Amino acid sequence: MSLRARIAALLAAFAVVLVVGGVLMYAALDAADEREAELTQRLTPASQVARDLLADFVEQESGVRGYVITGDRDFLDSFERGRRRADEATARLRSLVGGEPGVIQELEQVLEAQDSWRRFAAGPEIAARRRGDVERARELVITRQGRTRFVRLREEVAELQELVEAERTQAVAQAAEADRRLAWAVALTGGALLLLVVVAGAVMWRSVVRPVASLRASLRRVAGGDLDAPVAAEGPREVRELARDAEAMRRRIRSEVDSSRAAEEGLTQREPVVAALRDQLRASDAEPPGGVRVAGTVHSAEGVLAGDWYEVVALPGGRVGVVVADVSGHGAAAGSVAAQFKQALVTALSLGRLGPAALEAGRAVLRDDERFVTCVIAELEPASGRLRVTNAGHPPPLVLSVHPEAGLVPARELDGTGMVVSTLGAAAWTSHEVTLAEDELLLLYTDGLIEARDENGHLLGLDGVAAALATVAEPEPQRIVDACLDAARSFRAPTRRDDITLVVLGVRR
Template sequence: LLGDTRDAYRIWKQQGTRPIIEATRKGDRVAARALVRTGTSRNLYNDVRTYTHALEDQIRIRREAAATIQADQFVRLSRILNISILVFFGLLAMFSLLLLRGVLRPLRELQDQLVEVAQDGHHEEPIVPSGPPELRDVGQDAETMRRTLTREVDRARQADEGLAQQGPVVAAIREELADSHSEPVAGLDFAGVQEPAEGVLAGDWWSAQVLYDGQLAIALTDVSGHGPEAGMEALRLKHVLELSLAQNADPALALSHAASGFRVASRFATCIVVVIEPQTGFLTWANAGHPPAWLITDSATTELVGTGPLLSVLGGTWTNQHTHLDIGALLLLWTDGLTESHDEQRAELGDDGLAVLVSDAITQEETSAGIIAHLLAAARARSADWRRDDVTCVAVRRV
């Protein structure tokens, strides 16, 4: 049709208009009028219009058809897209279900078993692996570790039983030093851990006792040396300090009473005593040459520095100092066996290294017991000579 339209236009131009135009240019108006009167030009022009209208109709029809096809394709594309989305979410749901059944559920079961085994009295319960091979391998490794730890617990229990049977005095001293006499105190979360360097007797001890006026007294002592002699001296100091605090609630006076009992010139001890009022957080301390305790808040760390000499036959004078334990703040006390531990390169942990470990523990743990467990585990993993000296650590947080 487009070709017919072009041919009609060409014929109309050559046969219908050109002769008239040429006659007009030559000035032969009579001939031009005669050509017009013949109607040839009009007829040829009408043919062009007819073909043009037909071409326009054809273009319109094809445009409408193309629009219809486009609309159909859009609908089809929308349907395909919707089906694809449904298939995607279906596959996602299937994958989530498989992930839940194949990975997350076995992992949660393994976690529950590990938590159960970690509880006192549940060490004998086996860990049953499940899930994909990778998780089964992890579960099997956990079961192997449980068996190893169970054997070690059995050996330790047997050693304790043997000690109780063959060395009842040593066993009694150890139990007395390990007993912090702690009772729950509303508003304060506190915990402590003592790890002896050799045998079962440590020269370190810590104590938490509720005083007659409701205050909490925390005492941490490090007697020089370790072993039976240090244990005996530590036991004497513990009884004297606890009795003095129970009667007077005065840290400095308690240190004076403790120092008066030294008889051997080569024996000495460091000690820090802290008394806290749970309701107000008012804190009183006296420090006899012990590493300064840290009072840690979100914005600063305050040291509870020495307020007198260490405890020995030389005696001395100690004074009380005061500060506040705000809600959320942490009080951390430790013996030098912690900060003087060495890594493989013989580098001491020191205060700077301890600060890093404490910061990490506070970030990851919420309770005082959790903070101490995290801190000591990290320090022990770093140390190459962990049992070189007694290690004791105490934490108090006001809640």
């Protein structure tokens, strides 16, 4: 099953859970809202109205008895007030419980008992008292007909209250049940989502994290030089295809390395002189003195022997010299001249001669009028950062600095100080001094870097170098060398090749 299909299945599962859970939660929430509305808008007010109704009837009965006994019309006003309130309460109660047949039926019983009490008890007693027939009024009270009918009215109201309260209690229970269902719906939906998250995590671990980690480990082994370690292909189809591509690349690199090794061995066996020249031109493996950061590389245009070379030289007084030279031409002939020039120049610098004198020593070994050498010598005092540069027709070194926004940028060029080194005549070389700050670096290079051309004939140039420098996240010499060399390799057309030498120098105070 492909990674895309697994992700699609997980997304579909999430969608189903969300939809089903949403429907369940909406239904539970709607039921809870309906029960809550029924309680707050109907049954709770109805229960209060039923309790108030009994108080209204008691007020009426007390008013009748007080008026009959004392004749005080204030008691009659109390009766009338209670009657109006009772009528309003029954009307409101009817509107609140209109959908409950049992409650409506009991309300009709209350109204019937109320009419019976008013017609056969309260009405005659009040009428007799108004006529002044006190004896008749008291006689009606004594017969207890009114009391009996009022007791029945109270019993009917109590029954009504019980029915309304029962309806309210049932609604409370239903609301609680709706809340429980809502809680269960939320819990089930959350649990299902949590389970899906766990499943998704497990799927991503098995389908992406673990296969990619295995692939990364395999690629790191290959990058570390173990070209015999196969790239494991496991996981979903997409990761397996990527691993197969990486494995094909490993096999091709392995084949090319084997071919290169065979060519090198053949060269060593058949051409020991060329092999010796290559070893002489290779930069020394000695660690630079403390306080100095340096990294360099030589990329030959033809075979294993380049006309370019660089060297890091320990100078008297704790100074460090970096030399980059480019002999005209390519191949073994140029390599032979380069080796002789290097030996003479490095020996002179090691003996304490300054740049111009060292260049003159190198010129002395040139015997071919058609050969010339461009060379730049940088002599650095690590403690102070003082830098003496002697440039014999070589591309000007670049001082690099870190810009807060643009990153690593070429800050300035160090111009040449003399002509190329050749046998056509003596040249007067001079040196100039600058100070290299701790956060600055010096980039020395041969023209193979800036003169790399693409298939359309466009030069890489300093603009291309600046673009490559801007991609360097950490301004370390080796990272800068790698970025510039990658830019030249990716830009250069296969049919136009030149040796490329790069050196980056800095201080660490």
